[in-house]
Amino acid sequence: MWGEDEAGPFQTIPHPGQQWGPAGHPARYPHEHVRNGTAKLLTLFHPASGAVRVQGVTSCRNPVLHGWLKAELRAILAARPAPPEPVSAAANRACWERWQEGLSQPITLSAALPPLRLLLVLDNLTGHKTPSFVCWLFDHGIMPLYTPLGGSWLNMTESVQRILKRRGLAGQHPTTPEAIIAALEAAAQGWNAAPTPFVWGGRRSDRRHRRRQRQHALGGSGACTRWPLSVPGEYWLFREFGAAGCGWRDG
Structure with a gap:
């Protein structure tokens, strides 16, 4: 599975962030800057390995995007082993159709489909749904999967x-x-020197889950407390007196 997205546009302006500089002499940004055009980053990402393929462009029209995607996807498929031949045409079509189960607007698949070789996650831009581009994906054994709106x-x-x-x-x-x-x-290029695989969940998700377990939301607001407030009187005291309520709870 690969994912594709276009980052940007990035402007020719000072970008906030840390940078090296002599102690006591912080970096100063100019109060004026010239808007000298923008750039975008076409990106293909392989979460299982962390590998990323990018191309910087100043224009992201369909001929540019589709041309780059086709070239990169051909290279990806060429590096993969040849898929085994399906047992039957019906079994091959079922392999494609299983990725459209539950979709409110499934894609119309081609009549003749090659073996499924790659899943490509895309967003809902109109250019990603161009019939000629989608048919090219089907012809090369690539199933496009579109993220839902929002x-x-x-x-x-x-x-x-x-x-x-x-x-x-x-x-x-x-x-x-x-x-x-x-x-x-x-x-x-520096990222690809030591890529990091991406997974759903992981240690960061575990930390967030433990944090939610240690705290209790108050009335659906952004406030929270470390102790469960089961008695209405306790909630009133906590709301009115803050830490005093916690002291009352502790006796």
């Missing part, structure tokens, strides 16, 4: 893009789109 965070590619953006542009002031592209591609 659920683009389900695409892990957005997570790695935030990391690359922070590593490449934080604390920098690029003055040209070419400088932005060079910084982001260099950050991706």
Whole structure:
């Protein structure tokens, strides 16, 4: 499974963040900057290995995006072993259709389908649903999976893009789109030197779960307490007197 997304546009402005500098001499950003164009980062991400493929561009129209995607996907498929031939055409189609179970608007599959080789997670941009592009994916054994509206965070590619953006542009002031592209591609090259696989859950999810278990929300607000408030009088005392309520609880 691979994910695809386009990060940006990134402007030629000072980007906040930490940077090296002499002690006592903090970095100063100019009070004026020239808007000299923008840049975007086309990204393909493989969560299982952490590998990322990127391309910086100044325009992200369909011919640019589709041309880059087709070239990269061909290279990915060429590096994979040839899939085994399906037992029957019906079994092969069932392998494709199982990824559309439960969808309110399933994609119309081609009449003749090759063996399924790759899953590609995309967001709901209109350009990702161009019939000619979708048919090209089908012809090469690639099943597009679109994130639901308002659920683009389900695409892990957005997570790695935030990391690359922070590593490449934080604390920098690029003055040209070419400088932005060079910084982001260099950050991706450094990431690929020691990639980190992405998984749902993991240690960060465990820490958040333990934190929620140690605290108790108050009335659905952002406030919380470390002790469960089961008696209405305790909640009133906590609300009115803050820490005094906790002291009353402890006797």
